[in-house]
Amino acid sequence: MKKIILLLVIATMAFGFTYDNKVITVKGSDTMVILAQRWAEKYMESHPGITIQVTGGGSGIGLAALINGSTDIANASRPMKPSEREKLKQRYNSLGVEVKTAKDGLSVYLNEKNSVKELSIQQIKDIYTGKITNWKDVGGKDAKIIVYGRENSSGTYVYFKDNVLGGQDFTSTMQSMPGTSAVVNAIVKDANSIGFGGAAYAKGIKFAAVKKDATSKAYIPTEENIKSGNYPITRYLYLYLKTRPSGEMKDYIDWILSAEGQSIVTKVGYFPVR
Amino acid sequence: MKKFVLLFVLSLVLVARISAQEDTTKTTAEDLKAKIDELKGQVEGLNESYLETKATVDALKKIKLSGYIQAQFQSAELDGISSFSGGNFAAGLHNRFTIRRGRLKVAYDNDITNYVLQIDATEKGLGLKDAYVSFKEPWLKSFGLKAGVFDRPFGFEISYSSSSREAPERSRMYQTLFPGERDLGVSFEYAPYVPYEDFLGYFNFRGGFFAGNGVSVEVDNQKDFIGRLGFSLPFYEENLAIDGGVSMYVGGVKLAAGKSIFTVNNPTLASADTKTTYADRNYLGLDMQVYYALPLLGNFTLRGEYISGKQPGGSASSSSSPTALQTGDLYLRNFSGYYLNYVQNLGDKNQLVVKYDVYDPNTDVEGDQIGALAAAKLGAGDIKYSTLGIGLVHYWDDNIKFVFYYDSVSNETSSKLAALNSDLRDNVFTFRIQYKF
Numbered sequence: 139m140k141k142i143i144l145l146l147v148i149a150t151m152a153f154g155f156t157y158d159n160k161v162i163t164v165k166g167s168d169t170m171v172i173l174a175q176r177w178a179e180k181y182m183e184s185h186p187g188i189t190i191q192v193t194g195g196g197s198g199i200g201l202a203a204l205i206n207g208s209t210d211i212a213n214a215s216r217p218m219k220p221s222e223r224e225k226l227k228q229r230y231n232s233l234g235v236e237v238k239t240a241k242d243g244l245s246v247y248l249n250e251k252n253s254v255k256e257l258s259i260q261q262i263k264d265i266y267t268g269k270i271t272n273w274k275d276v277g278g279k280d281a282k283i284i285v286y287g288r289e290n291s292s293g294t295y296v297y298f299k300d301n302v303l304g305g306q307d308f309t310s311t312m313q314s315m316p317g318t319s320a321v322v323n324a325i326v327k328d329a330n331s332i333g334f335g336g337a338a339y340a341k342g343i344k345f346a347a348v349k350k351d352a353t354s355k356a357y358i359p360t361e362e363n364i365k366s367g368n369y370p371i372t373r374y375l376y377l378y379l380k381t382r383p384s385g386e387m388k389d390y391i392d393w394i395l396s397a398e399g400q401s402i403v404t405k406v407g408y409f410p411v412r
Numbered sequence: 413m414k415k416f417v418l419l420f421v422l423s424l425v426l427v428a429r430i431s432a433q434e435d436t437t438k439t440t441a442e443d444l445k446a447k448i449d450e451l452k453g454q455v456e457g458l459n460e461s462y463l464e465t466k467a468t469v470d471a472l473k474k475i476k477l478s479g480y481i482q483a484q485f486q487s488a489e490l491d492g493i494s495s496f497s498g499g500n501f502a503a504g505l506h507n508r509f510t511i512r513r514g515r516l517k518v519a520y521d522n523d524i525t526n527y528v529l530q531i532d533a534t535e536k537g538l539g540l541k542d543a544y545v546s547f548k549e550p551w552l553k554s555f556g557l558k559a560g561v562f563d564r565p566f567g568f569e570i571s572y573s574s575s576s577r578e579a580p581e582r583s584r585m586y587q588t589l590f591p592g593e594r595d596l597g598v599s600f601e602y603a604p605y606v607p608y609e610d611f612l613g614y615f616n617f618r619g620g621f622f623a624g625n626g627v628s629v630e631v632d633n634q635k636d637f638i639g640r641l642g643f644s645l646p647f648y649e650e651n652l653a654i655d656g657g658v659s660m661y662v663g664g665v666k667l668a669a670g671k672s673i674f675t676v677n678n679p680t681l682a683s684a685d686t687k688t689t690y691a692d693r694n695y696l697g698l699d700m701q702v703y704y705a706l707p708l709l710g711n712f713t714l715r716g717e718y719i720s721g722k723q724p725g726g727s728a729s730s731s732s733s734p735t736a737l738q739t740g741d742l743y744l745r746n747f748s749g750y751y752l753n754y755v756q757n758l759g760d761k762n763q764l765v766v767k768y769d770v771y772d773p774n775t776d777v778e779g780d781q782i783g784a785l786a787a788a789k790l791g792a793g794d795i796k797y798s799t800l801g802i803g804l805v806h807y808w809d810d811n812i813k814f815v816f817y818y819d820s821v822s823n824e825t826s827s828k829l830a831a832l833n834s835d836l837r838d839n840v841f842t843f844r845i846q847y848k849f
Contacts, residue, residue, distance in 0.1 A: 206810045207760060217608040223646070223653075228576040231703050231713040231757055233646050233653040305553055305605055307523075380760070382651050382705045 162390060164192045166200020166213035167293050168317045169336040170375050173240065173406045174213055177394055180402060188386055194317070197293025204378055205229060210387065212378040215242070215293035215336070216300075230380045237377040239394055241409040243359025244297060244371040246346040247325050247333040254278040256347035256356035259370060262302055265332060268309030273330065285312040286321045286333035294318065297373050298334055337364075338407025361409050375408060476519040480575040480848035482512040484815075489837040496584045496799070497819045497840040511535050512844065513574055517542065524548040528562075540627055541594065553605040558620070559598040561627055564590055565618035565640045566659040567717050568699040569751075575848050578755050578805050580817050583769035584797055585719060585749030588732050589695065595638070596630065597622030616642045624663050624693070631737035634690055636663025640697075651711075656700035664690030665724040665734055665742060673724070673742045674789050676774060679781035682743075682789040691742045693733070695721035710757045720748035723773065728791030731773035743789065745774040763805040765817070772796040772824075783828030795832055796824040803842075815844040 164174050171194035178190035195203075200212035205225045218226075218234060226234045246262055248254060254277055257265075264270040265283055274280045287308055288295040299305065315321045318335035325331045326342040337345075337359045347356035350370045363369040383391050393399050400410035485507070488495065492503040498512055517530040530542035544560030563571045569586050570593045581587070599620025604612045619639025623630045642657035667673055672684040673691045697719040705711045724742045725731040731745055751769035758764055774782075774794035782790045803817030819840045827833050 207807070208810070220613070220644070227653065227703055227713070228572075230760075231711040231755055231763075232705065233648065233651055233703055235651050236648050300607065381711050381757075 160187065160386065161189045161191065162211065162387060163209045164190060164211045164213060165195060165203045165209040166211075167197045167215040167375070168194040169215040169242065169292075169294050169338075170213040170240075172338065173375070173403065173408060176402045176406055177399060180398070181390060181393055185386075185389075188390070190390070196289065196291035197296070198291040201378060204234070204380060207380075210379070214376045214378055215373065216297040217374075217376065218378055219296075226380065232381050235379040235382055237379070237391055237395070238374045238411050239377055240375040240400075240403040241364055241411055242373055242375055243337045243364045243369045243409075244294065244302075244334060244373055245337045245340060245359045246348060246371075247322060247335065247340065247343045248346050249325050249329045249331055250342070250344050251329045252278060252344070254346065256349060258349045258352050258354075258356075259302060260351065262346075262348070263304065263306070266298075266303055266308055266312065267306050268311065271311075281330045284328050284331040285309060286324050286331055287312045287314055288318070288321065288335070289314045289316060294335055301373070302334075302371060336408065340407075361404075364409050374411070474521050476521055477517070478519075478849060479514075479516040480846055481514050482574070482580075482844055482846045483509070484512050484580070484842055484844035485509055486843075487841045489839050493836070493838040493840075495821075495838060495840055496587050497581055497842060512580070515541065515575070524550055524553065554602060556601040556603070557598065558601065561594050561596050562599070563593055564595050564622065564638050565599055565620065566590065566638050566661060566695070567640065567697045567719065568655075568657070568701060568715060569717060575846065578763055578765040578815075579753065579767045579801055579803065580815055580842050580844055583717075583749070583751040583767075583771070584799060585717075585751065585769060585771040588771060588773070589719065589723065589749075590626075591733055591735055592626040594627050595622040595624065595636075596627070597635070597638075599638075614643055614645055616644070618642075622663075624665070626733070626735045628735050632666040632690075634664050634666070636661065636693065638663075651705050653703040654700070655703075656698070659695070659697035659699070659719075661693065661695035661697075661721070663693045665693055665738060666690055667742055668737075668739045671739075671741045673744055675744045676728075676789050676794065677746060677776035679777050679788055679790070680785055681787045691724035691744050692722045693724055695719050695723075706756075710759070712754065712756045715753045715755075716750065718748070718750040720775075721746070723747045725773070725793050727793060728789050729793045731793045743793065745794065746776055747771070747773045748775050761807050765801070765803040765805060767801040768798070769801075770796070770798045779824065780826050780828055782824075782826040783832075784826075792829060792832060795826070795829075798822045811847050811849055813846050813848075815842065815846070817842045817844070 164178065171192065174192045178192050182188060182190055197214035197216055200209065201214060201218060201222050203209040204212035205222065223233060226232055246257060254273060257276060261270065261276050266285060270276060271283055272280065273283055299308065315324060318339045321333040321335050322339050322341060322343055325333045345358045347358045348370055349356040357363040357369045359369045364372050377391065395412055400412050403410045486498060487507040488501050491506045492501050494500045498510065501508065511534040514533040515530060516533065517528065520527040525547040528542050528544050532539045532541045540561060542562055544558055544562045546556060546558040548556040569582050570590055597620055599618055602617045606613045619637065621635040622638055624636040625631060638661050640657045640659040644655045646653050667689060672686050673688055674682040674684055676682045697717060699717040701713060701715045703711065703713045722744060723731055724744050726734050726738055726740060726742065728743060731747065749771035751767060753767040756764045777790055777794055782794045800820045801817060803815060806814045808814065821838045823832060823836055825833055825835065
């Protein structure tokens with residue numbers, strides 16, 4: 139028995155600990171990729187010994203990378219799914235550490251020429267599930283609605299499906315775009331289109347004012363409306379880690395939540411949590 | 413006059429050049445337009461091709477192939493020992509190479525409907541592990557049905573994949589009560605599809621009716637009920653998770669004509685029943701798993717399960733659940749068992765594992781009572797065992813892990829049983845390499 143224990147100890151020492159705190163890898167949400175890059179750039183300016191590598195791909199991709207150990211931080215624009223938590227528990231004995239870093243008004247984009255100004259949650263749901271296919275049914279001109287959305291690896295896709303469509307499937311006519319920028323670009327070019335994504339990406343398009351139901355007041359995703367809870371589709375933007383952070387990782391997370399880190403949230407176009 | 417002629421000629425040349433330039437400009441603009449049209453056509457063609465490819469890729473993404481191979485070397489204390497650390501050693505052997513598991517799983521995941529087929533290929537042959545269909549209702553996406561061969565919905569350790577489990581094998585209790593882990597039947601599942609942090613989302617239920625023989629053909633008309641009501645409580649701020657559940661097995665084992673059910677709960681005399689058609693097979697189980705991070709040491713999990721109930725074995729020397737039609741007498745015992753499993757992360761790559769399990773197949777008798785009187789019908793199948801396992805798991809990369817593990821097995825002794833009058837030398841060391849994809 140003693141020999142066996144000795145063997146185990148030697149094996150542990152031989153394999154050693156390989157975690158490297160000097161390079162922090164960040165992967166995940168496309169909604170958050172600009173924000174994460176700004177954080178990384180600013181932090182590296184004042185911490186020259188730290189390298190922070192940021193890539194996108196979608197929340198699902200980031201969380202999968204966190205589970206298989208190929209990233210230190212996963213950015214996600216939706217909460218972690220129970221199945222992802224189970225995988226993390228199995229491999230790391232951890233529920234994962236969730237850090238709410240910013241708030242976003244999940245925005246509904248329209249072309250600037252579109253005469254429609256506001257939509258209820260039910261109307262948005264009907265458009266995205268294929269029940270409403272013409273703008274005249276929501277107060278616009280007689281024209282077919284061109285529906286743009288995201289791919290299913292996107293956290294925005296999942297959040298929208300769960301919280302706006304009530305879990306129902308997207309219409310089969312929806313054109314899935316690889317990123318929020320691509321959605322915005324498509325809407326800029328197409329007067330009859332509709333899309334959704336983070337508030338920070340709204341360049342050259344207009345927001346649809348959103349109301350909870352047909353009788354309530356419609357709001358656009360401004361900081362005031364999001365903070366007050368009036369805008370009905372708000373979400374958090376998360377960082378997920380395998381375990382409780384320590385060392386350089388903890389310093390970085392603390393900095394993100396500091397006044398300096400949160401000021402970058404505002405500059406990029408999202409809303410601070412502190 | 414000469415000047416006039418010269419001016420005229422120059423003017424003609426100039427006009428000719430301007431005209432030529434205009435022609436060239438015109439030609440260039442037309443060329444450009446043609447090239448843009450050509451490029452536009454190519455982009456549209458590529459876009460169509462992309463959409464076709466995407467449709468094909470989306471369809472192929474539904475087919476999921478996964479699997480793992482566990483190759484291992486084991487060394488036992490003595491030749492030919494009986495073991496729950498991957499099966500008995502052959503006569504004359506105290507060490508061996510084996511492919512413990514060679515799994516290949518094919519799944520077709522169509523969101524709310526699923527097809528799953530899993531086989532196990534080792535040097536011992538080819539075996540079926542999973543073959544089932546499952547689907548969820550499309551409205552609430554909370555209720556599901558599964559039919560075929562799949563994991564029995566009981567406790568934690570059955571459904572915890574062998575590829576993820578840190579200790580090489582399940583506890584003796586589970587291997588005895590649920591050989592092969594799977595069974596043939598149909599189960600109902602309720603896993604609420606609710607918004608994040610909704611209270612209802614912390615609970616789930618799985619339960620159904622099964623043949624009761626493991627992965628074998630049906631042998632009787634009675635179906636066994638197996639079910640588990642589970643919870644999963646996340647405490648995000650504390651990085652703490654507490655999961656658990658209550659499980660129940662209500663079933664029976666068919667008695668062969670002319671045979672007896674011996675209730676072996678008395679050290680002097682076993683009562684015999686020849687009238688009851690089915691011997692009770694009833695279990696009640698409790699399980700809990702705690703996940704937390706210790707300061708400095710990092711994340712750990714502590715898992716525990718307790719099961720007790722009635723177990724009909726096929727002989728005085730075995731309390732294992734039958735996997736085929738019984739032709740002899742049945743031995744009905746009150747049993748209990750438990751295990752505790754501690755797994756401590758050592759950085760991202762290593763885990764220390766300590767596991768202690770106890771299985772008492774007959775809680776009504778002990779020690780020298782076993783084997784003392786023939787009328788009591790007690791034997792090796794009534795001996796209590798405990799196993800202390802300690803090991804190290806190293807994750808080489810996403811696919812490969814190494815497991816070093818030592819099982820120290822202790823048994824209850826009885827001076828009335830020649831083979832079990834002292835602690836058996838049946839400890840086993842395992843070194844395993846696993847590749848998973």
